[in-house]
Amino acid sequence: xxxxxxxLNPLTALLAAGMVVPPLLLLYFLKLRRREQQVASTLxxxxxxxxxxxxAPFQRLRRNLLLLLQLLLLLLLxxxxxxxxxxxxxxxxxxxxxxxxxxxxxxxxETFGAANTSRLEEAKRQARNLVDAMGKDDRAMxxxxxxxxxxxxxxxxxxxxxxTAINAIEPTDRASRLKTAYKLADAQTAFNPExxxxxxxDLPNVYLFSDGRVLDAGELRLRGNxxxxxxxxxxxxxxxxxxxxxxxxxxxxxxxxxxxxxxNYGPDPVExxxxxRVNGEVRGEATGELGCFLYPERWDQAQRDxxxxxxxxxxxxxxxxxxxxxxxxxxxxxxxQIPRGPDALAADDIAYVVVPPPKSLSVLLVTDGDYFVEKxxxxxxxxxxxxxxxxxxxxxPKLGHPITYDVIIFDRYQPRWLPPVGNFMHFGSIPDGLPxxxxxxxxxxxxxxxxxxxxxxxDHPILRGLMLNRLFINEAIKFQIPLPAAVQVLMQGYKGxxxxxxxxxxxxxxxxxxxxxxxxxxxxxxSFPVFMHNALEFLALGADMDVRLSYAPGSTPxxxxxxxxxxxxxxxxxQIKLDGPMGRKTLTVSEEGGDFVLPALDxxxxxxxxxxxxxxxxxxVSLLDANESNLMPQTLAPGGIxxxxxxRGKAPxxxxxxxxxxxxxxxxxxxxxxxxRRMHL
Amino acid sequence: MARLDQLDVMSRKILAxxxxxxxRSKRRGQSVEFADYRNYVIGDDxxxxxxxxxxxxxxxxxxxxxxxxxxxxxxxxxxxxxxDYGDPSKAMYIKKVAAALGYIGLVNYNRVxxxxxxxxxxxxxxxxxxxxxxxxxxxxxxxxxxTGASHFTESCRRFALAHRQKGVCVILSDFFIxxxxxDGLRYVAGGKYDLFAVxxxxxxxxxxxxxxxxxxxxxxxxxxxxxxxxxxxxxxYKSNLNAYCLALKDYLTRRGATYLFSSTAVPFDTLxxxxxxxxxxxx
Numbered sequence: 001x002x003x004x005x006x007x008l009n010p011l012t013a014l015l016a017a018g019m020v021v022p023p024l025l026l027l028y029f030l031k032l033r034r035r036e037q038q039v040a041s042t043l044x045x046x047x048x049x050x051x052x053x054x055x056a057p058f059q060r061l062r063r064n065l066l067l068l069l070q071l072l073l074l075l076l077l078x079x080x081x082x083x084x085x086x087x088x089x090x091x092x093x094x095x096x097x098x099x100x101x102x103x104x105x106x107x108x109x110e111t112f113g114a115a116n117t118s119r120l121e122e123a124k125r126q127a128r129n130l131v132d133a134m135g136k137d138d139r140a141m142x143x144x145x146x147x148x149x150x151x152x153x154x155x156x157x158x159x160x161x162x163x164t165a166i167n168a169i170e171p172t173d174r175a176s177r178l179k180t181a182y183k184l185a186d187a188q189t190a191f192n193p194e195x196x197x198x199x200x201x202d203l204p205n206v207y208l209f210s211d212g213r214v215l216d217a218g219e220l221r222l223r224g225n226x227x228x229x230x231x232x233x234x235x236x237x238x239x240x241x242x243x244x245x246x247x248x249x250x251x252x253x254x255x256x257x258x259x260x261x262x263x264n265y266g267p268d269p270v271e272x273x274x275x276x277r278v279n280g281e282v283r284g285e286a287t288g289e290l291g292c293f294l295y296p297e298r299w300d301q302a303q304r305d306x307x308x309x310x311x312x313x314x315x316x317x318x319x320x321x322x323x324x325x326x327x328x329x330x331x332x333x334x335x336x337q338i339p340r341g342p343d344a345l346a347a348d349d350i351a352y353v354v355v356p357p358p359k360s361l362s363v364l365l366v367t368d369g370d371y372f373v374e375k376x377x378x379x380x381x382x383x384x385x386x387x388x389x390x391x392x393x394x395x396x397p398k399l400g401h402p403i404t405y406d407v408i409i410f411d412r413y414q415p416r417w418l419p420p421v422g423n424f425m426h427f428g429s430i431p432d433g434l435p436x437x438x439x440x441x442x443x444x445x446x447x448x449x450x451x452x453x454x455x456x457x458x459d460h461p462i463l464r465g466l467m468l469n470r471l472f473i474n475e476a477i478k479f480q481i482p483l484p485a486a487v488q489v490l491m492q493g494y495k496g497x498x499x500x501x502x503x504x505x506x507x508x509x510x511x512x513x514x515x516x517x518x519x520x521x522x523x524x525x526x527s528f529p530v531f532m533h534n535a536l537e538f539l540a541l542g543a544d545m546d547v548r549l550s551y552a553p554g555s556t557p558x559x560x561x562x563x564x565x566x567x568x569x570x571x572x573x574x575q576i577k578l579d580g581p582m583g584r585k586t587l588t589v590s591e592e593g594g595d596f597v598l599p600a601l602d603x604x605x606x607x608x609x610x611x612x613x614x615x616x617x618x619x620x621v622s623l624l625d626a627n628e629s630n631l632m633p634q635t636l637a638p639g640g641i642x643x644x645x646x647x648r649g650k651a652p653x654x655x656x657x658x659x660x661x662x663x664x665x666x667x668x669x670x671x672x673x674x675x676x677r678r679m680h681l
Numbered sequence: 682m683a684r685l686d687q688l689d690v691m692s693r694k695i696l697a698x699x700x701x702x703x704x705r706s707k708r709r710g711q712s713v714e715f716a717d718y719r720n721y722v723i724g725d726d727x728x729x730x731x732x733x734x735x736x737x738x739x740x741x742x743x744x745x746x747x748x749x750x751x752x753x754x755x756x757x758x759x760x761x762x763x764x765d766y767g768d769p770s771k772a773m774y775i776k777k778v779a780a781a782l783g784y785i786g787l788v789n790y791n792r793v794x795x796x797x798x799x800x801x802x803x804x805x806x807x808x809x810x811x812x813x814x815x816x817x818x819x820x821x822x823x824x825x826x827x828t829g830a831s832h833f834t835e836s837c838r839r840f841a842l843a844h845r846q847k848g849v850c851v852i853l854s855d856f857f858i859x860x861x862x863x864d865g866l867r868y869v870a871g872g873k874y875d876l877f878a879v880x881x882x883x884x885x886x887x888x889x890x891x892x893x894x895x896x897x898x899x900x901x902x903x904x905x906x907x908x909x910x911x912x913x914x915x916x917x918y919k920s921n922l923n924a925y926c927l928a929l930k931d932y933l934t935r936r937g938a939t940y941l942f943s944s945t946a947v948p949f950d951t952l953x954x955x956x957x958x959x960x961x962x963x964x
Contacts, residue, residue, distance in 0.1 A: 034896040034907055040766035040886055041857035042899040042906040044925060048917040049908060 005084040013082030020074050024067075069671040076664045093205035095155070096140040097185040097224065098127050098162070101210030101231075102169050103146040103176035104553065104628040108211075108344040110236055119231045120171050123209035126229055130207055131162045141188060142166055145181035146174035147215075147554050154188070172602040173347045173553035175625050176214045178638055182206075182222045206642070212634025213627055219639075226642025232633040237266035239294060239337050240348035240629030244622065245549065246333050246355060256355055258284075258322040260335040264294030265630045269307065273338040274320045278331045284322040292337075293317050297630065331355045332606050332618050347553075347604045348629040352620035354548040354606075361536055362386075366393045367411035372516070372523030373427070376532040377409070390415075407539045412515050421506040421562075423539035428515035430477060435486040435502050436511055439478040446478040451493030451514075460490055462501070462510070462534045466527040473498065473522075476514035510535055550620035553604060559596045559616050564589065566614045569596075580607030580619075718742040753808070753848025754786035754793045755874070757840060758825065761799040762901040763857050765827030767883020769945040772827045774881055775853040777949040782851055782957075783818040787811060794844065795821060798836035800829040802843075830901040833858045837865035841872075850874035851962065855882055856929055859902075863932060876938035877962045880926060884946045889918060 007013065039045065106120040127142075134140060134157075142152040142165040153165035185206050204224040211232045214220075243261035264270050273291040276284035286292070293314040295304055307313055325333075336350040343349060365377055365387045377385040386405070388396065390413045407423045414429040424431075430438045439446040453471045456463050468491065479497045481487050490510075491499035500511045514520055522528045551557055569576060569589050576596075578585045581603035589596055598619075601607055607619040623629065637644055721730060721741035729744045758779045764772040779795055786793035790810055795818060797804040806821050833854070850869055856862050856878070870876045897906040908914060930940040939960050943952050 034894045037891060037895045037897050038766070038900050039889075039897045040763045040771070040855060040883070040900055041859070042897050042904045043857050043859050044918055044921045045897050045906045045908060047921045048914055049906065051921065052914055052917050 008083035008085055010082050013078045016081050017075065017078040020078075021071065024070060024074060066671060069667060073664060073667050073671060076667065080664070093225075094135075094138050095204040096130070096134070096138065097188065097204055097206040098130065098140055098142045098166070099149075099178075099181050099185065099206060099208040099210070100124060100127055100142065100144050100166065100169055101146065101176055101208070102144050102171050103213075104171075104173045104347050104623055104625065105176065105211050105213050105345065105631055106231070107171045107173070107347060108232060108236055108238070108631045110233055110344055118171065119211055120169070123229075123231045124166050124169060126231070127166045127207070127209055128163050131159045131166070134159060142169075143181055143184055143188075144169045145176070145178060145210075146172050147177045148174075149181035149184045151184065151188070173604045173621070173623055174602055175552065175554070175628055176210070177216045178208075178210075178214045179216045179219050179221075182220055182641075186221075186223050207645075208637070208642070210638075211631070212636075212638050213630065213632075214638045215627055217639040220641055222641050226637055227645045228637035228642050229645045230633045230635055232631065234632045235267045236344040236631045237268070237270065237339075237342050238344045238348070238629060238631050239264050239266070239270055239272045239339055240345070240623070240626075241335055241337050241351040242348075242624055242626050242629060244333075244335050244351035244353055244624065246353045248355070254326050254328050256325045256327045256333070258325060258333055258335065258353075259319065260321075260351070261319045262292050262294060262337050263318060263626060263629065264296050265298070265632070267296055267298070269293065269295050269314075271314075271340050273340070275336050275338055276322050276325070277334045277336070278325065278327055280334075283325055286320040286322075290320070291317075292320060297626075298632065327355055330617065332620060334606075344631055345629065348623040348625070350604065351622035351624055352550050352604075352606050353622075354550075354618045354620045356548065356615070361406045363536065364388060364393075364405040364408045365411060366390055366408060366413055366415070368413070370411045370427075370517050372528065373409065373411055373532070376523075376529045379529065380533060380536065382536075407536055411517075418507065423508045423510075425510045425512070425535060425539070427512045428477065428519070430479070430511055430513075431509070434504060434509055434511075435481065435483040436500050436509075437480050437482065439480045447475040448478050448493065448495040449475050451476050451495040451498060453498065454492045454494045456491040456499075457488075460488075460501075461538045462531065463490055464534065466531060466534075468527060471522055471525065471527075472520055473514050474519040476519070479511075479513055508539055510539060548615070548620070550622035550624065551601060552625065553602055553621055553623060554600050555621065556600050557598045557616065557619055559598065559613055561595055563614050563616060564596055567611050569611070569613070576613070577610040578607060579610065580621075581605035582607075719745060752786075752789075752791040753844075753846045754782065754791045755840070755844060755848055755850040756782050756786075756793065756795045757836075757850065757852045757854070757869075758795060758797050758822070759799070759831065759833075759852070759854030759856075760797045760803060760825050760827050761829055761831035762827050763831055763855055763899075764881075766900055767885055767945050769883065771855055771881050771883050771945055772825075774943075774945040774949055776822050776825055778853055778879065778881075778952060780819050780822045781949065781953045782962075783809075783822065784815055785953075787815050787818060792846075792848070793818065796836075796840055797825050798831075798833070798840070799827070800832045801835050802839050803828065831858055832860075833862060833865035834860060834868075835865075837868040841868040845873070847873040848875070849877065849962070851877045851879065853879050853881060855886070856880045862929060866932060866936070866938075870933060870936040870938045876933065876936075877941065877957075877960065878929070878933050878938055879941045879943060879952075879957075880929065881943050881945060884944055887919075887922070887944055889915060891915075 100120070100123050102120050106123065107118050109116055109118050112122045112125075131140065137157060139155045139157050140162055141155045142162060144150050144152050152169060153161060156162060185204070206222060206224040206226045208226060208228045209231055210228070212228065212230055240263050241260055242263045244258070246256050246258040248256050258276060260274060260276075262272055262274070264272075271291060271293050273285065273287040275282060275286075293316060295307065295316045299307070304316070308315070320335075327333075331354075333353050333355055334350055339349070361380075361382045363377055363382050363385045365373060365385060366389070367373065367387065368389060374385075374387060393413075394416060405422065407425060408419075409425040410427065410429055410431075412428040414426075414431055418424065418431060430436060451473055453468045453473070456466070456468050458464065458466075473493070476493065476496075476498050478495075479500060481489075481497070481500070486504070487500050487502040489497045489500050491497070498513050500513075502509050502511065516522045516528070522531075574589060574591075576587045576589060578587055578598065580601065582601070585599065587596075587598070601619065601621045604621050604623050607621065609616055609619070635644060718731065718734070719742065721743050725743050731742050731744050734740065734742045756779045758775050760772065760775075764770075764775060783793050783795055787809060792808045792810055793806070793814070794808050795806045796802055804821070804825060806818060809818060831854075833856075852869070858865065866876075866878070870878075891910045894909045895907070897908055898904070899906075926942055930942075933940045939962070941952075941956055941960055943956065947956075
């Protein structure tokens, strides 16, 4: 037990004391009403009184002793009325598992008691208190958990080691999932050799110190007795960047457009300014009216409506767009929300994306001559649109290199071979080996006559904004799709699919089942060049041109062996240095084949590799997690498993009945005895 | 009564009575009962020379003979208000004892005087002799009522002045005298009287059973004493009572008087038949 008692009803006690103590004092100090008693003579009584006054100090004390005892009794009763409680940490039990959440939300800083500290520090403090309450032979282990779980210390009876393990837990920026942690706790206690030897089958007590913001609450299972200690308060202000995207203009690759969305997880509306930096240099600001005004995410529609009725209210604005940012080289774009007031969590105030160097698409058109397609390609700002005849295509050895062209367009030609990696458009032909095959009869493709466009994927990036219902198609290849799961139909005709998108291994194929030039009027329509632009843009996502979005904290990026080889790893260089918010790490790459997996990137920030690996020169890690940014702790145990402990895992122990039973009753008996027996000291 | 008939008042002192009574006076006079010898001096009556002693010792001794005289018995009964207290009442007890002593004295032809004292001498029988005065004596005693404060010194002075005849003097009182008992007893102790002082107290005075916060009112003078009864106070009171009684006893003893303490809880006949006989007042 620790700490001084606190009082649940102090005012009641003070009021009671004020009401009863003065009358008691008044009674004692008023002249006593004496009963008249006749005696034969007062001669000897007076002498006795005089003689007794020789011991005056003791008599005065005797006279006041009853007063003192009664005062003490009254004060004890008043103290009991005040309901003193002492919070103590009950013994955790013989086998205890201590789970400490060190996910991103646990880094929120708030006031606990008199100190400002992070939730993780408070959780560690309460865990240490729990260790202090352990009995002599009690065992405990420590597991830290975020989106994974790690045993910090296996079962031990040594409280000092437990505390050291608890203190060593560092915060991460990861999300929070408990499934693995619960499984780990179950596994450890089920296979604890001590339990098996002693024959004890008591379920362990699992103490979870967390804010309860987990993503897998519905999947949790635990055999032990769970005690959940919620950490944190629900009124913390926090504005977070919850989405960030950036996009190069393929027409003008040096221009990048960035879009950010914010969210307010605090209790009150806030204004937030947004700052965009490119490689650390401020390149854009959205402040004042251009900034954001964020209603709290916790508000329901009624609250929002009520707020909007307030005169002079600002409307909800939670996104910012930076339209034209000129970036001529590779860069790291960071978008930071600048809070105008306190902000509890710093990790979600900034997000990063990595922008590769601008690069024009390299496109190869394999055709025997197609005016419209050539014109469409030439009208785009492509690096160098190459045009080859089919024969030249088949003979060109350079085409075996997987990254020569970003997109290869086969116009009415079925190639005999394809690069192992690439993006391809096929007009009026279907290569072999794809999950889409042409229906053949007698070795010839079955054609659909005037299939007409029934419907198309209006939301797909390739066909977004296009009107194709009046498209005339004279005939189109009849598709057969043995594996529908691997194929996406983009355009459906009355008689069958007309345009499909499929992926196979590391290739993306856009199959247009008709000859756009000779069998349709599409090139005459405005939608054709737009389609060409969209298709090339979409297929170029697989190319080294698009913005690389950030990884979530805890991710382990996988670097393809091909990329390593491009950097000369591991042929010439056996080690890679990883720099970032977690410090510098030296990684050794195996000579054996296979992709290389980086260690978990736990902290938000930008990591760099040395030597630079293509497409992985910079790796951005951003939180962008609404669940972790929402700092409102859960009051109930995650998944409804277990019970919630109040305070710091402490139970209140009311003392009032102890006061009455242990102190008040004996005092009352002493006072009665003194009164009746006329005792003196 | 029959038992009292067998008793007589004794006196340790040789007191001269006015008349020849049934008491063997210690005065040596002319009677047939030999009392003592003395040396012969010229002029003594030769008839009382003891010739046997002369024959043996060759010296002349004169025989002395006891003379029977009457004994004056004075019974001083305290009838002050302080005696109207207790259960059994001290006043009633004192009257019973006074009546018993008076009866004994009368039936033995002693000269009995019963004096009631409170604020001085409030009543007195005068000298009485003989059995025929018993009814008068009892009547007198029964009519005595506790009254007034106790002026012991004045009462004793007046008594001593009024009664010069020597005799046995019995004082029946509680002796709770605020002015002090010494001055009063001086008049009657150590002189011509064979003094017997019987201190009578009630059980309530000996072992007071009082509780709480009290205002004690003196029954005689309405003096008030505020006390909070406690064990120490009771203890101190008893100690003081004991010391007071001892002081009274000591004062009387030094002056050749006899002190006797009695509680009204003791039957009066026990006091008369046993205690007073033991102390030599009765025989």
